[in-house]
Amino acid sequence: MRVSCVVNGEPRHADDVWEGESLLYVLRERLGLPGSKNACEQGECGSCSVYLDGVLVCACLVLAGQAEGAEVVTVEGLAAGDTLHPIQEAFVEAGAVQCGFCTPGLVVAAHDLLARNPSPTDPEIREALAGNLCRCTGYEKILAAVHLAAGRGPAGNPREGSR
Amino acid sequence: MTTPVAPARQPFAPTAPVTGGVGESPRRPDGALKVKGEFAYSSDLWAEGMLWGATVRSPHPRARIGSVETAEALAMAGVLAVLTAADVPGRKTYGLEIPDQPVLAWEDVRYQGEPVALVAADHPETARRAAALVAVDYQVLDPLVDPEAAMAPGAPPLHPKGNVLRHIRIRHGAEDTAAEVVVRGDYEVGMQDQAFLGPESGLAVPDGEGGVDLYVSTQWLHVDRDQLAASLDLPPERVRITLAGVGGAFGAREDLSMQIHACLLALRTGRPVKVLYSREESFFGHVHRHPARLHYEHGASSDGRLVYVKARIVLDGGAYASSSTAVCSNAACFAVGPYQVPNATIDCTVVYTDNPPCGAMRGFGAVQTCFAYETQMDRLAAELGIDPVELRLRNAMAPGSRLPTGQAVEGAAPVAELLERIRAMPLPEERPAGPPDLRSLPGGVSNVTHGEGVRRGVGHAVGFKNVGYSEGFDDYSTARVRLSVVAGEPQVEVHTAAAEVGQGLVTVQAQIARTELGVGRVVVLPADTQVGSAGSSSASRQTWMTGGAVKAACEAVRSRVLELAAAKLGRPAAELALRDGAVVAGDAPGPAGAAEIDLTDSAGAVLVSLADLLAGEVVEETREYHHRRTSALDPETGQGEAHVAFAFAAHRAVVDVDTELGLVKVVEIATAQDVGKAINPQAVEGQIEGGIAQGLGLAVMEEIQVVDGQVRNPSFTDYLIPTVLDMPPVRLDVLELGHPDSPYGLRGIGEPPTISSTPAIVAAIRAATGRPLTRVPVRPEHIVGVPAPESEARPDPEPEGG
Numbered sequence: 009m010r011v012s013c014v015v016n017g018e019p020r021h022a023d024d025v026w027e028g029e030s031l032l033y034v035l036r037e038r039l040g041l042p043g044s045k046n047a048c049e050q051g052e053c054g055s056c057s058v059y060l061d062g063v064l065v066c067a068c069l070v071l072a073g074q075a076e077g078a079e080v081v082t083v084e085g086l087a088a089g090d091t092l093h094p095i096q097e098a099f100v101e102a103g104a105v106q107c108g109f110c111t112p113g114l115v116v117a118a119h120d121l122l123a124r125n126p127s128p129t130d131p132e133i134r135e136a137l138a139g140n141l142c143r144c145t146g147y148e149k150i151l152a153a154v155h156l157a158a159g160r161g162p163a164g165n166p167r168e169g170s171r
Numbered sequence: 172m173t174t175p176v177a178p179a180r181q182p183f184a185p186t187a188p189v190t191g192g193v194g195e196s197p198r199r200p201d202g203a204l205k206v207k208g209e210f211a212y213s214s215d216l217w218a219e220g221m222l223w224g225a226t227v228r229s230p231h232p233r234a235r236i237g238s239v240e241t242a243e244a245l246a247m248a249g250v251l252a253v254l255t256a257a258d259v260p261g262r263k264t265y266g267l268e269i270p271d272q273p274v275l276a277w278e279d280v281r282y283q284g285e286p287v288a289l290v291a292a293d294h295p296e297t298a299r300r301a302a303a304l305v306a307v308d309y310q311v312l313d314p315l316v317d318p319e320a321a322m323a324p325g326a327p328p329l330h331p332k333g334n335v336l337r338h339i340r341i342r343h344g345a346e347d348t349a350a351e352v353v354v355r356g357d358y359e360v361g362m363q364d365q366a367f368l369g370p371e372s373g374l375a376v377p378d379g380e381g382g383v384d385l386y387v388s389t390q391w392l393h394v395d396r397d398q399l400a401a402s403l404d405l406p407p408e409r410v411r412i413t414l415a416g417v418g419g420a421f422g423a424r425e426d427l428s429m430q431i432h433a434c435l436l437a438l439r440t441g442r443p444v445k446v447l448y449s450r451e452e453s454f455f456g457h458v459h460r461h462p463a464r465l466h467y468e469h470g471a472s473s474d475g476r477l478v479y480v481k482a483r484i485v486l487d488g489g490a491y492a493s494s495s496t497a498v499c500s501n502a503a504c505f506a507v508g509p510y511q512v513p514n515a516t517i518d519c520t521v522v523y524t525d526n527p528p529c530g531a532m533r534g535f536g537a538v539q540t541c542f543a544y545e546t547q548m549d550r551l552a553a554e555l556g557i558d559p560v561e562l563r564l565r566n567a568m569a570p571g572s573r574l575p576t577g578q579a580v581e582g583a584a585p586v587a588e589l590l591e592r593i594r595a596m597p598l599p600e601e602r603p604a605g606p607p608d609l610r611s612l613p614g615g616v617s618n619v620t621h622g623e624g625v626r627r628g629v630g631h632a633v634g635f636k637n638v639g640y641s642e643g644f645d646d647y648s649t650a651r652v653r654l655s656v657v658a659g660e661p662q663v664e665v666h667t668a669a670a671e672v673g674q675g676l677v678t679v680q681a682q683i684a685r686t687e688l689g690v691g692r693v694v695v696l697p698a699d700t701q702v703g704s705a706g707s708s709s710a711s712r713q714t715w716m717t718g719g720a721v722k723a724a725c726e727a728v729r730s731r732v733l734e735l736a737a738a739k740l741g742r743p744a745a746e747l748a749l750r751d752g753a754v755v756a757g758d759a760p761g762p763a764g765a766a767e768i769d770l771t772d773s774a775g776a777v778l779v780s781l782a783d784l785l786a787g788e789v790v791e792e793t794r795e796y797h798h799r800r801t802s803a804l805d806p807e808t809g810q811g812e813a814h815v816a817f818a819f820a821a822h823r824a825v826v827d828v829d830t831e832l833g834l835v836k837v838v839e840i841a842t843a844q845d846v847g848k849a850i851n852p853q854a855v856e857g858q859i860e861g862g863i864a865q866g867l868g869l870a871v872m873e874e875i876q877v878v879d880g881q882v883r884n885p886s887f888t889d890y891l892i893p894t895v896l897d898m899p900p901v902r903l904d905v906l907e908l909g910h911p912d913s914p915y916g917l918r919g920i921g922e923p924p925t926i927s928s929t930p931a932i933v934a935a936i937r938a939a940t941g942r943p944l945t946r947v948p949v950r951p952e953h954i955v956g957v958p959a960p961e962s963e964a965r966p967d968p969e970p971e972g973g
Contacts, residue, residue: 026296042215043208047368047418048450052887055368083208092203100202103853106861107673108205109368109418115206131610138896141887143368143419144673146860147895149853 013075015039016085022072031075032056032067035082043083043112047141054140057113057120058082064120066139083112086119095119095157102153106144114140118154127158192686193915196853199678200695201671213388213415214372218443221374222251224429224436225298226446227288227305228455229280232490232525232880233315236278237308239288244304249297252439253305254289259435261404265427267394271330272491272528274402274431280309281329281490282527283881284455291436291444314525314880318464318487322522329490334523336488337496339503341809343575344514350470350478354550358467358543359946361874362487363460363865365532366892369418371428371456372447375437382409383434388417390424391707392668396700402431403438407700410434414698420672421865422531423457425709426493454885458493458530459875461486461521463502463539469547475557477566479514480507480547480575484540486521486529493530495521500642501536503809504576508544509586509635509819510566515575517809525880531709533865534925537636542947545632545930549937559934560594560631567633577810580817583908585845589821590633592843592904598629599825599839599900613827613834615896624831627838630934633821634927637814638919639712643803646712646815649703650680650720652728653791654688654781661752661781663688663725666696669705669717674921675854679714680721682850683914687725688732689749690781703795711818711919714850719796719914727792732784740778753777754784799912816910820844820923822863822931825899828939833951835871835936840928841902847910847918855920860901862924864893869925870932872897874948 011034012021022038032049035041035058045055049068056067059081060074067082086093092100095118105111114137121128121136128136133154142150191197204210241253256263256277263277264270276287288305292298315321321334328334373387382405389395392412400407417424429446436444448456468481484502488495503519532538552559567586573579602611607622614620640646651666663684671677681693698705705717729749736754737744748757755775804811823841828834840863849855865873872891876883884890909916929947937944940954 026294028296036215037217040217041208042211042217045212045368045418046214046447047370048887050450050886050888053368083206087207092206096203096206099206100198103196103857105199105202105205106675106857107367107369107417107419108201108210109212111205112208131608134895135610135616138894141368141892141894143366143421143865143892144861145857146862146864146901147898148860148901149857150895 009073011072011076013077014079015041016081025072027073029072030068031070031072034072035067041082041084045109045112047109052141054117055110055113057116057140059116064117083116086115094160095122098153098157102149102156104145104149104153110140110142114142114150118157121154122158128154190691191682193682193850195682196851197678197682199675200681201677210416212369212418213386214370214447216374216386216415216445218374218376221443221445222291222293222436222440223295223298224433224444224446225290225295225302226286226432226452227290227302227307229276229283229285229287229309231280231309231311232283233312234280234309235312236276236280236287237310240306241288243306244290244301247297247301247304249293250290250301252291252436253301254435254439258439259402262401265398265402265431266492267426267494268496269492281525285490286432289432289436291440316524316526316880318485318522318524321524322485322520329523329525336492336521336523337499338518338520339499339804339809340807341503341515341517341575343577346516348470348479348514351473352471352551352554353468354547354554355468356547356550356945358465358546360463360539360542361948362462362529362877363532363869363873364454364875364890365421365423365457366890367419367421367423370448370450370453372445373415373429373433374443374445375433376443377437377441381405383437384411384413385430385434386413386415387430388415388424390420390670390672390709392670392698392700393704394707395427395430398427399431399434403434412700414670417670417672420708421533422535422709425531425707426458428456450887451885454875454882454890458528460532461488461495461498461529461539465540465543467543467547469551471551471555473555475555475562475565477510477512480512481516482506484519486519486539487524487526488521489524489526489528491528493528495530498530498536500804501636502540504574504813505537505636506540506544507575508541509568509584509633511568511572512575517575526877527875527882533862534636534922535710537634537926538869538929541632541634541926542930542933545634545927545934546945549934560590563590563633575809576804576813578812578814582911583845584819585906585908586633586819589819589843589845590631593631593821593823593841596823596841596902596904613829613836614832619832619834620829625827625829626939628826628828628935628937628939630824630931630938631821632927632931632934633819634923635817635819636922636926637710637816638715638818639710639798639815641801641813641815643801645797645800646706646716647795647797648705648716648720649793649795650717650724651702651791651793652684652721652724653789654690654728654732654785655789656782656785659782660692661690661785663690663693664696665693665721666702667705667717667720668698668700668702669713670698670708672708674708674858675851676708676713676717678854679718679850683718683721684725687722688729690752711921715913715917715919716796716798718850718917720794722914723794723796724792727794728790731790731792736779736784739784747778748775750775753780816912816918818918818920818923820927822928824931824935826932826935826939828936828954830940831955833954835949837867837897837899837932839899839902842924843904843906844920844923845906845908845918846920847913848907848916849905850915850917852905855905856903858920859903859924862921863901863928864898866925866928867898867932868893869947870929871949
């Protein structure tokens, strides 16, 4: 089948999609967007977090066909060219990135959190990111990164970003 | 357009200009790519005409293979190859220490999930379906899954040399010693998984001339290459490996997984082949932490001095050797902990069973014994009526103290200092009175308690292990450093085969080059086998070993540059130094003068810029770094100078336990660790915090459940690793006490956080509940209900709150 959707602002099509393919597979293997990661492919790790029509989802749990006509934003769509989104900048600066496999999902989930809550408390950040597993950092630097991005005020507001 | 544009060959080449030398925390050069989703992990690779590989795995833990029928799979549309053991052209087995593991099983399968056949197809789903069509005739046998039964006389041998893979015997001091106070205990450690997030994956590309290029995530490129060459029957130079982006390792990428398989399929089909494990397959695709049973007896004087320790340790090695022999050695060498023990009798055995193969995981043998000896120390303290930290202080190792192997600890042995520091740290606030914030309670927003039945406990533990490879192995790393002028600016290229697995090695290599050569622009080239071996990103060794190699190569380059400058300027090289891209006047002439000048000092007149001095000239040097030699352990007594160095850490855990439901909330971890020298303080913190999270996982949630040789929970739904809700704040105290025999005085840092964090948490749960808790991970049923009859539960403490 053919799947057509808008990804990171651009109309995209994928042909010869097998009905069993997930949105994650189509993004990674057919649209050349491997930023969304494939750590568990059953919705436990959050490493494939993307926006589907503005809602944070695990791309591995969305069938490709369900994305037909939808607007998808992936981690690749957050930076403005070479200029990192403030959340991405904060992750690098705070040391929240080690192996980085969880990072794309966490960046998208943190982006969603700050869009809803520009100044989250520690418990609010923990609750929002509880669906994103990280095996390297122990999460301390990830919390620090979200606070750092939030503390930078309007510049850290994802509404001002490229989304 | 649907043509994939994913990178086929994006090497791991951090090139962004970054500043910062040794002791600073510059940004990771790969950080921007990683946050943008543009960093090429091994699972992201793509090549024109690429096929997908799939693996046929045995559903049985023990069976004889009658036949393997591949015709039906091969006939499926889109399938290009189906391979069995008969298609392995070279050595049909592989292994890190002992090549006992079949590339593809041919007669016997010895664990559930053992690879039997391979498929290559044009779509991953086609490959999976074809794999299901491979018909294997298994004669199913009863699996041998109890390690004690496997080592008993008369047990059926799973391998030609029998089931005992290694037995380490350490005899230190007197064997028959009496003590005023004796405590005994039996302990058990479950099978932990490394659970890296980036699944096993890689891309093999045939070169058209019989050789192959492999892009893969691994921990040691050269040991992979040598095993590949043997099984592919190719000379090593025709197997070229480039490190692709690695999504975590923690020991699980020391052994081969899909490497030989992908290369076999690529060489057979003549097309690039990608193999990517699912999470479920990943649980079968790598080794795990050894489950352990440990029997301990501690004897002490009535004033709390250890008189003797007797330990009998059995490790379940599972089906194949992996690095079991070294894990066994570690468990034995560190079996009594960082204490002064005048008499020790230690027997540690690792055996083959039909359980999943076990091997390297962060902490490597020291984790299992630390849980046991630290629990023993707490029991001894209770028996003696001495504060647990005080008992540890009375017996703490000091510089010059000897291990039961007879080896003295060189340099700092800050066991007492670490304990005193964690004890002195302020405790977290008590839960406030009034309506509770559910998120701070055990069970969280599941709303299972508002504080009733919740008790707080505090526990302490300290541990240590070796840094680097041991027992006489001449370990080394290689670095090639090249200084040239690019677009009018001096640039350093650092080339090693060292695996960046997330720990920040690429950052550290560049920091060292900046410090040693006074050049800001440093490019760390992709790690590959075109340069000499770097050894493994294991054993907390890589910053020491590859850092040492980069430092040595930089020193050699600097020496040549200063000679060039000396000739041009007519001044002795010993009076010159490199700083800020220029040759400057040194202010400490002498043989070691140049090396000792503080490169951040702005004093020192610029004599000539490197751009002017070198012009078109390139200065390149390659150096190997070897640590000092170690020796084997005596097979009868276990005596020997087997280890390069040791690293120490201590942890204090504070927990809240819902004693009615058995739920645990870890409130805070405080830790003190000597890192020798923090080359990158931010990365040090990240290693410590991340290591603690894995220790927490072993304490309260992580275990691969194996029943009759069958893994029951191969998913992140059923194998739980800590989330951000499980991981508490960490209070850190990083000491930099130096080391006499390492680059910049650094010690390894990666493993100690995972060693004593587990027993500290369990001690805290014990303090809250009064339960004996002799097994990790602690489960709710260990905390609630009627204690097991053999337990030595102390009376429950007074309930609080309500």
